[in-house]
Amino acid sequence: MIPSKKCTAINALLFLALAFISALAGAEGASAGAVMHVSGPLLATRADGSSRVLAPNSAVNPGETLVTQKNGYAQIKFSDGSLLILQPSTALTIDRFSYDAAKPETDEAVFTLQQGGVRSNAGLLGKRSKDRVTLNTPIATVGLQNASAIVQYQPAPGSDAQVAQITQQRAFLFASTAALDTSMMITRSDAPLPSASASLLMAQNIPLPKAPGPTLQPGLYVSVIDGLINVTNKGGAMSFAPGQFGFTPNPTQPPILLPKSPAIAFTPPPQFSQSAAPGAANAPKSSAPVDCVVR
Numbered sequence: 223m224i225p226s227k228k229c230t231a232i233n234a235l236l237f238l239a240l241a242f243i244s245a246l247a248g249a250e251g252a253s254a255g256a257v258m259h260v261s262g263p264l265l266a267t268r269a270d271g272s273s274r275v276l277a278p279n280s281a282v283n284p285g286e287t288l289v290t291q292k293n294g295y296a297q298i299k300f301s302d303g304s305l306l307i308l309q310p311s312t313a314l315t316i317d318r319f320s321y322d323a324a325k326p327e328t329d330e331a332v333f334t335l336q337q338g339g340v341r342s343n344a345g346l347l348g349k350r351s352k353d354r355v356t357l358n359t360p361i362a363t364v365g366l367q368n369a370s371a372i373v374q375y376q377p378a379p380g381s382d383a384q385v386a387q388i389t390q391q392r393a394f395l396f397a398s399t400a401a402l403d404t405s406m407m408i409t410r411s412d413a414p415l416p417s418a419s420a421s422l423l424m425a426q427n428i429p430l431p432k433a434p435g436p437t438l439q440p441g442l443y444v445s446v447i448d449g450l451i452n453v454t455n456k457g458g459a460m461s462f463a464p465g466q467f468g469f470t471p472n473p474t475q476p477p478i479l480l481p482k483s484p485a486i487a488f489t490p491p492p493q494f495s496q497s498a499a500p501g502a503a504n505a506p507k508s509s510a511p512v513d514c515v516v517r
């Protein structure tokens with residue numbers, strides 16, 4: 223029997239639709255990098271409210287906010303070989319990340335530090351497109367360029383940034399407790415089953431962690447290890463060289479050079495040492511763990 227033209231057309235449309243869906247899935251699945259090391263809980267949240275508890279080799283994607291907890295550091299390696307280390311009680315959003323070795327014109331790395339601190343080690347993107355590596359904060363924009371630097375933002379008590387951090391910490395606690403398998407809980411035969419809100423109540427009753435180290439005056443701090451960075455806000459702009467420390471207390475006061483280290487608490491575990499030269503290889507490709515996804 224010869225298939226009709228109508229059936230052939232339908233089959234062709236179905237094939238095109240499947241191909242289009244596959245292409246979209248592939249585009250959405252493109253990650254910016256992967257988790258290298260963690261020394262405590264690490265959460266990835268998205269604007270749609272979904273959350274993932276991350277582990278070594280978990281992918282990180284544009285649009286996600288990475289949140290560390292008390293005493294927990296996390297090291298992220300991006301596809302250009304650059305490294306970011308998040309200190310405890312940090313919230314960092316990967317706004318945009320684009321790197322293609324054959325297309326330098328598409329280079330872009332934009333992050334937002336909502337709370338806490340990060341150390342940045344430049345990769346291939348920063349070395350060839352140094353003006354396209356940006357770290358935004360509520361106080362100023364930091365041009366990381368091709369430098370190695372530490373940036374810490376200490377929000378004022380009661381600020382929007384601090385409220386956002388508390389919300390993210392609550393989300394982490396909910397994600398962690400929601401992941402518990404209650405099917406193995408031992409209960410009396412006449413005891414009520416755990417309610418769907420039990421995990422949320424448990425999370426709400428856990429005290430929130432505090433930032434580690436000495437209490438710093440609210441504001442933005444920078445410390446340059448290698449290379450040059452630029453800090454810009456409404457008050458002005460200033461560049462900082464290796465061995466220099468900078469500070470600005472709010473968006474309208476220009477950055478200033480500090481005479482000595484502000485004693486930023488940044489002591490990641492020894493295993494966080496750079497295990498690979500920047501740009502030497504892409505994110506790890508070993509077997510990926512099963513991420514816990516909470517929606």
